[in-house]
Amino acid sequence: MDRSLNIITLATGKKLYVYMAVNLLRSARLWNKDNNINFYLATDLPQQLPVDVLAYTHIINLQPGELGRGFSPKLHLNKIVPEGKTLFIDSDCLVYGDLLTVFEQFKGHPVAVLGKHVTDGEWFGDIAAVCRQFSIPHLPKFNGGIYYLEKGPQAAQVYATARSLEEKYDEIGFVRLRGRPNDEVLMALAMQLHKQQPIEDDGSIMAEFVNFKSGIKSDIFKGTVELYNNPGHPDYQKNWPLTIAKPVIVHFLGHYNQILPYTAEVKKLKYVCEDRYGRPQAAVLSYLKVTLPASVSNLIKDIFRPVYRMVIGTRAVKPSERIIE
Known part of the structure; x- marks a missing residue:
């Protein structure tokens, strides 16, 4: 067995990210x-971490803004990862199983992501135009919820190139995400x-809700999760080839980390890891305190929403905590 396997995540700037990083680390530790x-956490808010997580997590202390703002810290991963093979996982993910199989699939790649090559279309810019500009045949398109690195000169070169490209982000023709350069397209170009x-x-390995909008079944204690992209569903993604995913990692991006099943699963983890309940008690408490009230609330909202909108109108969308200032 390889003795130099590492999991790392980032939590900088806001308590929200520390909260999610704690949930991620608990889930990863549960199964591994x-x-x-x-396990590693790079953060500028170490004082926010609970005792149970500190017991098995190596903390990389950062100063506020040390690695940049927004998505830029991901472009510095090669500088903070330890020796060996490292899987970076976004803090808004949960782990549902054994990660050794994931390391095995990535093994031998200095830098790797999950995705496919694309030659045209729009992905934070005109892909074909970027390819022509850099005389490359295609770009790897992926979700930056995970990155794999094998520390060494090749990984260092890729990341150095990505950081240099960030300085020319607008000039290249890339479109910003929440007002900031998107790490995904920079890493894609550097990798290519x-x-x-x-x-x-x-x-x-990983699934996220951009591609699977037809529903999810989740049980963190059983290590089972399924995401659906059902033909005929109003939100069916016809351009995505899969209709079902059974991943080891789920990326609860956007508002999905504020609703079921994420809220119920992380409460289970807290009950077991911090409060020291057994899994059966934790599952029951989570159901009674999170799942049941949320389900009843959602049902009531669904019933009365048409009447509310007719009388009151639609509510303004609340700004996301994740919007970068």
Whole structure:
């Protein structure tokens, strides 16, 4: 067994990210405590961490803004990861199983992501135009919820190139995300320039709700999760080839980390990891305190929403805590 396997996540700027990072680390530890995987958290808010997480997590202390703002810290991963093979996982993810199989699939790639090559279309800019500008045949398109690195000169070159490209972000023609440069397109271009290949996304490693909007079944204690992209569903994504995913990692991006099942699953983790309840008690308490009230509230909203909108109108959308200032 490889003894230099690492999981790392970032939580900088806001308590929200620390809260999610704690949930991620708890879920990863739940399923991988006997796998000789080292856990790392890079943060500028270490005082916000609970005792149970501190017991097994190596803390990389950062100063506010040390690695940049917004999505820029992801472009510095090669400088903060330890020696060996490292899987970066976004803080708004949960882990549902053994990660050794994930490391095995990425093994041998200095830098890797889950995705596919694209030659045209829009992805934070005109893909074809970017390819022409840099005389490359395609770009790897992916979700930046995970990155894989094998620390060494090749990874360092890829990340150095990505950081240099960030300085020319607007000039290249990339479109900003929440007012900031998007790490995904910068890493995609840097990876292609250094001939780093994506790993095919078959739904077994990570899944996220951009592609699976038809529903989810989740049980963090059983290590089972399924995401659906059902033909005939109003939100069916016809351009996505998969209709079901059974991943090890789920990326609860956007508002999905504020609703079921995320809210219920992280409450289970807190009850077990911090409050020291057994799993059966934790599952029952989570259902009674989170799942049941949320389900009843959602049902009432669905029933009365048409009347509310007819009388009051639509409510203004609340600004997301994740909007970058």
